Amino acid sequence: MESLLQQLERFSEVLAVSRTTHVSSWDPATIRRALQWARYLRHVHRRFGRHVRIRTAMERRLESQWKREDGSRPASVPGLTNFRALGSCDLLLSQRLLANRALGDAAFHCLLRQLFPGPGVPDAEEEALQGSLALCARRRSAVHLLRLNGFGEKPALRDDPLIKTQAELLLERLQEVGEAQAQSPGGLLSGLWERLPRNSFLEVIAAALLLPPSPRPPKEILELGGSKAPGEGGHELLHWLLGRSDIMVVFCRSLPAGLLTSVAGRHPELFRVYLDLLTDWGRHLHYDLQKGIWVGAEAGGATWEELHSRFQSLCQATLPLKDEVLTALESWKAQDGGFEVPGVSIWTDLLLALESGA
Known part of the structure; x- marks a missing residue:
């Protein structure tokens, strides 16, 4: 019995720490152990819920753990406060860790993988935990x-x-x-x-x-x-x-260009805005005769390589999207005079590059 009470006390401290910046030192192994501990105590709650003597002993231990030295209660109790909380201690721990920005990337990603493992056949308790977390996430x-x-x-x-x-x-x-x-x-x-x-x-x-x-x-x-x-x-x-x-x-x-092409193919309104932006970026490039390349007028602007990559991705999409892009390029080329000589029109050079696969 004393061993169980000590475990309860230590986990209550872990739950309290989960709200603090100390979790910055937690690694994936710590996350897994903490969740396993929480699930074990959930089983303790289920097993001893009707056992009056054990339940009373746990309640007293939890009550005494967070009392101040003068006997008063703290304004906000950071750990477990009663036996009933054991039934959802894994949910409490998960919520606090997900909300704690001090948790490192590796530990955070491990936590998500533990809570949402993806395709599989989780047991009913794990499904209930996932559902509770999803509901809390939506509400917050x-x-x-x-x-x-x-x-x-x-x-x-x-x-x-x-x-x-x-x-x-x-x-x-x-x-x-x-x-x-x-x-x-x-x-x-x-x-x-x-x-x-x-x-x-x-x-x-x-x-x-x-x-x-x-x-x-x-x-x-x-x-x-x-x-x-x-x-x-x-x-x-x-x-x-x-x-x-x-x-x-x-x-x-x-x-990435490929991701934007996928999104543009799904949403015509977004595709038109994306194409307008590419047009604007292209018109801000000018041909450097000495270097023989298209360069931006200002630092941080779109480059020839970026523009070519994005148009190339669009031209590898399904036919409606590809046809619309090529039609637009031909139209802009015609507006520039329809020259076939490289270095005169950005649209001519883009079409030549796309046709050659360069």
Whole structure:
């Protein structure tokens, strides 16, 4: 019995630490041990819930652990406070760690993999924990699960289970906000843009725009008054992105060409804006006769290599998208005089490069 009480006391301290900056020293192994410990105590709760003597002893130990020396209770108790809390100690631990920005990248990613292992057959308890965490994340703006630091470019970004989870939670939260009318979806997105790491948030936006809409039952669609209901979160996300020209520029400059082509192929409105931006970037390049290359007029602007890569990706897309891009390039070439000589028109040189596969 004493051994069990000591374990309870030590885990209560672990739970308290999970709110502090001390978790910055936690590694993936520590995360796994802490979750295993929490799950063990959940089983203790289930096993001894009706055992009065053991339950009373645990309650007394928890009560005495967090009392001040003068006998009063602290304003906010950081650890477990009663026996009932044991039934959800894994949820409490997960919530606190997901909300703690001091947790390192490796430990954070390990935590997500432990909580959302992807395809498989988890037991009923694990499914319940995942459902509770998803609900908490939606209700708390999904900010905790959107904190993806350190992710680089990924060719198969939409297949990444972590980013896909963030995208799904973001769309669900946007739909909930729209239905509750307590906050505008645009306001929520602008707040996330200001608070979250920019590159990570852009990746989540792209993944969300690539997710298929989750259709609702026909009856629910009719009750909501139209065909706009399915994929409402995606509609709000696209509307916000297209309405923020500053963010749209960063979106098109920061994400890989292949990913942007996929998003553009799914959303014609976004494709037109993307093509307009590429046009503008191309017109800001000039031909350097001495070097024999196209260069930007100012530092930090789009380069010939970047422009060529993005047009090449668009021309490798499905026929409707490819045809529209080639038609636009031919039109801009004609507006420049239709010259076939390299170095006169950026559009001529782009067409020649695309045709040669260079």
